[in-house]
Amino acid sequence: MKNEAKPVVEHLLGPLTSNRFGDRFLFNINRHVFDKVSAEVMFGAQFDDALFKENVLNIIVGTDSGLLPRYIQNKSLPNGARYIFIEPDAVLQALHEHQLLVDLDERIACISLESWAEATTNFKIADYFYINAVRSFNAICAQNDFIEEYSELSWYIAEILSQSYWEHAVQLGQEAFIARQIDNVAENRIPAKLLQNAFSGKTVVLLAGGPSLNDALPWVKLNRQRVVLFAVSRISRQLIAADIEPDFVFSVDPQDISFDVSKEMLNFGPRTTFVCSYHAVPTLLNQWPGQMLYLGERLPWESALNVPNFSGAGPTVTNAALNTAYNFGFKRVILAGVDLCYTRDGFTHAKGSNEALAGPKFNLTSLQVETNGGFMAPTGLDYAQAINSLAMQAKILTAAGCQIFNVSEGAAKIDAVEFRPITEIQLEEQYLDAQKIVAGKVSNVSDEVHYLQKVLAELKRAQYQIKAIARLSAEARRINDAMYSPHGVIENYKDKKKLDQIEKKFKREHRHFSRLVKRFGIRRFIQIAKPYSDAEWTAEEARQLGNVFYDAYKEGAGNLLRLINDAIERVISRQQEHAHDPDFAMLAEQYRKDRSFGRVRLLRQKPVAVLIPREMIPVFDEYERQFVEIINDKDTRHLAIVKEHSNLGFLKHRGGLLFKHKKVEELRDLLVSLDKYQSQDDVAPYRHLISGYLAELGGRSEEALYAYQQIIDGGDVLLEEALIRIAAIGFDEDDKSRADLALQCLSQLNPVYLPLYAEMRRLHGDVMVAIDAYNSYIGQFPQDTLVQMKLAMLYFESKIYDAAEMILAYILQQKPGLEVAISMRQQLLALKTASN
Template sequence: MHINDSFLTSQFGEEYLYLINRNAFEKQPSHAIFENLYDEKLHTEERFYIILGTDSGLLLDHVVQLEKPVDTRYLFIELPEVIERLEHKNKLDELPEYITITTIDKWKDSATAFGMDLYLYKDYCQFIKSVAAIDSFVPAYNAAILQFEQEFQSYRFITRATLGVSPFMSPQLMNICENQTPALVFKHKFKGDTCIILAGGPSLDEDIEWVKEHKDHIVIIAVSRIARRLNQIGLIPHIVVSVDPYEISYDVSKELLLFPPNVLFLHSNSVTPFLLAQWHGKSAYLNRRYPWDEKGDEKNLKSAGPTVTNTALKAAVDMGFSNILLSGVDLCFSEKGVTHASGSNEANIGPTLGRPGTWVKTYAGKTVETLIVFGTAGERLSEIAEEAKKTDQAVYNLSPNAACLPHIEHVPSSALSFTHDKENYADKLLSCIPVMTTSEIQHDYNVVNTNVKRVLADVKDIKRLAEKALTANEQLFKEKGNESENFKFKIQMDKIEKKLNTTFKRTSKFIKNFGIDKFISSAQANSSDEWSDDKVEKTGKLYYQAYIVTCENLIILLDKALERINSRIEEQKPTPRLSIMFAQWEKDRILGRAQHWLEKTHVDQSTFTSEEQSTFERFAKIHTADIHNVETKHLTRTKEEASLDGVRRKVITLFHQKNIDALTTLINSLKISMETEEQAKVLYNLGLAYSSILTESYQDALYYFEQLPPEQIEEDELQQLAGIAYKLKDYGLAKACLQELSVLSITYLPQFTKLLRLLGDEKIALNYFHQCIEQDPKNVFLWNGLGEFYFNGKAYDSAKIAFETALSNAPDDKRAKEFLQKLNALPSNT
């Protein structure tokens, strides 16, 4: 890409590069556009803003002029060519120390050197797109967005993973009784066996029948989100896996509760309690049971991010399977633009077309689209597969239409056969789980109860210590000039800190992990600032307030956990108090647990009162209705994401990238969407028009452009129509397009006047120049354009006057200087 245009000047006196921003700043001054678009987004204290694009330097100027928020930094990412133009205009001289600029290829190094990691720990990084990046008239911006988002998500995942599991500790506490059997019981128990992991990608449909046929020769491991589909076709897995703590995970996975109880539920310690607490079969948890350090608790199999499929593969490797097959692990769109298997909300709603993605090769060698999160998941899957090779375990993907990943080979299901006898894998799995008597379960719950009470007592003690330290911190700086007297408060704070790090070391660590965001907030981002007494006092205040607030939150959670544990203990009693159980189930919204308790209990149900019987019936009715309700939050979100917003610019970007495979896939997807979306037909024809240009089928391209409504013929289309008209020698059409483009922007005037000259309309061409110059007599671009027009017509004296006028308005203008050198080099008699 070459950005050789001169800066144009808007009617508000602001300079911009037309190729970058077109007419974005001609209707309103830039500051008004930025304030409307970003509102308060750029004003927040203690933020690390990553801004893609400078809008020809206007957004950079806007940020420089803002009042600096405390401890906030701005990192601009810009195209190298634009940076060069801005440097030439001296727009990058003496930027404030809290603002820097870099290129997309160097952003990570620049961000790290600029102190991004501390902000990332706090989750205080914010990505902002400039107007130029949003519009992406220059396709390089779109490519930069995708590159940044992919690299940032991967870097963020790795960086944030080091913080522990603070967002997951609350559901972990809720699951503390159900997290009874560690997945460690399955370690290396399946050496020599083969398993298949079924995920939610579209290729799942290709191998379902093969899996059903061989279900007694392989262990079937399914991710929870395909439970609805598996129930529909009557395929029951041996293991179902779920990891997400969020309620929306229940929306997409709740049909797993319909599986028979001999299915093993393998889950993270923080899986949503709506699934785990209502599961009626055996289960095993990954990671730690407790959110604090308990002896031996770390000895367990671990989950792996960022998706449930990563965890399923990691578990399969740890369980010892020699051959691990993948189906529905596409990590990319199908050729029709579908991301999920039939039966899912995503498949029912239709392709997600407007969301930006990257393009990958499948095992079949085709180029298809993938989402950034899929790319990150693929990298991690490849790492797990590479590690598995070291223990002679192999991972294979059954689908030729899946994204091709290193260390995972493709093998079609037709090439596989099994010589060993059928095996009852459900029994083998369940035999690994220790059988617990009622008294053993009660004992386990009592141990959990004791541990939670101990930690709760510690948290209350730590809160009191933090309150004392906070008071001492205030007293330390209260009276200026009385440091020797105040020093006793420093000694008091040191003693408290020592106690926190010794007597309460284990619980303090738990508190800091749980409240990591608050404790990191007490760390100062801007270490270059001078550490005044006020700043030292503020830092200490934030630190002890982090302790106090976190302790307050934990006291509430731990109290609730104790109530829940007591309810679970009540469930095991020979004569339980049903009112306690009813209240807890209703409070936790796990009414399905009632029916499963009835199925397992040895309590004489004939002793229940009519009111108690009625409560059980009411709970069962509500739970059944909930399981079969398809109008979920996830469905609503999926409908929103299936919007066609962004598809138009995506078509144009793929055209400029000459990505014919990707454009063809998008066209196929739009053809499907035409059945339900009227706008899809317009975009379908638009895609065919641009695709026809790439295949040099210009007559077809012209036909498809003509199918578009007039209001859909925008600047990009006029550019292409003008080019097609030249190739087809339809100069009347070319003239009409260039004339309309010249109205949109004077940058098209040189092309338009050149065509007019070719058509013999030189006087009309000159009139256009003179009219425009009369309206904007200091416009360097116009004077240069007029000079070049005269130069090409060998009117050298007039050309010289035009270029000299350009230089009088812009003494450093490169283009005018070059032409004047050419003119001065001409023989004197020309």
């Protein structure tokens, strides 16, 4: 089978050919790109110095038939730089067969996507991510995409890098998680583990925010009294609109934006218990009016307060909720709204969510997954990873005897999760009072006053330790900086001994807290570290590294100390809420500082409410007003962010890519999605563009031209795209006047098209117009050596030797060693000599 496919692959890639500059390449990958100028000239003009930065990991889609890695190697690799080239499988195999990738430096890897994980691990991509030194490029073959595989590969790599950057940023020290953990310690009083097996053998319905949620809500409402209901916090708005109150609501995200999508949960009544990760966003925890259980540990250091508990790990809120369901003893979990893919018209979340309000998502990739209904649906890389993590989790839980069902036909098909239509779900007859069960399990927990006393003592212990580390790191920094001579030699070994003693104190007296401090200060160290230095450290660099190391300690201690000081203030304010004579001014200041205005509601439910001084009542009334305003505000940062996914600019890009790959069904889906866009006036030119694409793919060129003409008649939007297609149709149908007019209009619209117009005029024998177009372009972009060389060649071919010599002189003045220009000038001299 493999041998049978080989002729097809060879036909796809074309034969191995070479140009007059000695460049060897697979014809159909690069076609005529290197006909007029050498690969070296082309790469120099295209990438300039961007590929030659020190201490950078360069990810490049395509190798230009192996020419680009060879070009980089011949130019000399910068210190600390690494290169990973990615090719489609068939291309990579052909390049190896033709020996176009031989004898490459070990700092250059050429791989297929299958080897991505191994190559990036070997080249320490994590270290480069930490110093923000991962760069991605498309080779010229990937920009042209003649074989129609590079665009999708490029898109996929962009998603991988985006997701990986976020993951590595989170992993590095995990400052956000630790900071939230300390912020939340006053609230994280009752561990979720107290409810272990409290619902043994029962059924729970777990609701998430996928598009299928809307289909499930009527059934949920009808059967509300017969199920225990889990809900992720982001669907609280939809549940309130449907008059459904969950038994448990879940949140794990530490980011502030999580409050924007979840804040409506603060309107739930006493029936609902909040289950949160230890690092969930504090504004949800400290304003929650009901019972709350936390997952994970209370503090990020060894402490008696870290009692046994269920894990707070995700990676998603759905994972956390599913794990909690199993730990609570549920033997059957019914998933609804857990889609992990989008609708075919680009909607990512249920109606009523910010994502649905923003409109269909246009920046979809080509990534698709199989659904429970057997059809394919678009998804994102984050969802694809969530599918894998959920599958692994489901396998473990089902092996332990827990049944997991998904009721959505449009949800992603996941291993160990059985699809069962919602109408076939059988429920228990009896009512289960989840609130009563929770109350019974947490009744013996120590009261809040006693808990706050223990927390305050632990925070003060940590405060003492961190202050000591800050003092030691400042002293170590002073010693390290002073013990070197001007020549970088250690002069006083007594100073070195003092440093060793300080290091011992870090490791012995403060070992738990010094590790924590390092995690807070390590970014500063990594920023100046070289993940792959190809040179030895100098003595001066060693001294600087020591300084940075102790500065990182000091900075980490300072950051951690601020968090602990804030936490101490917060705990003291919580104690004031229970005091016989509270300091209400202190409370008001703490609520303002934390933006926890809703905490006034909680305060007014306590016995001390009767002691609120008259002068503080207007302050607290204003806080309550602000709280209501914040909860009801729909114009949030999150809505602004998700609207960007519906940006029509993404639609233009996606439509063009689908057209290039002849994805007719996806283009039709895109056209349908436009019907659901809020501003139909704005979307009109995009509708014409997609309609034109579909007409072209259907062989209806007149219909396509009519659609593109509607864009031109309508205004300035998408004019370039329409004119490009009109020119293309003119070329395909040998309608020279139409193609010429379209290219002329394009060149007037955007000077970037002048070389293309010039080339077309050259092909049709109109040399003087071509020369004028080239000169007009060069006048605006005098640094473009590639176009200058094309003009020089046109002068040469047209026997306008003086002009050719002038422009070659200009080129060599900019780039004295450019071989192709030197060679052409030598040919000119030879012609002149022969004619004399």
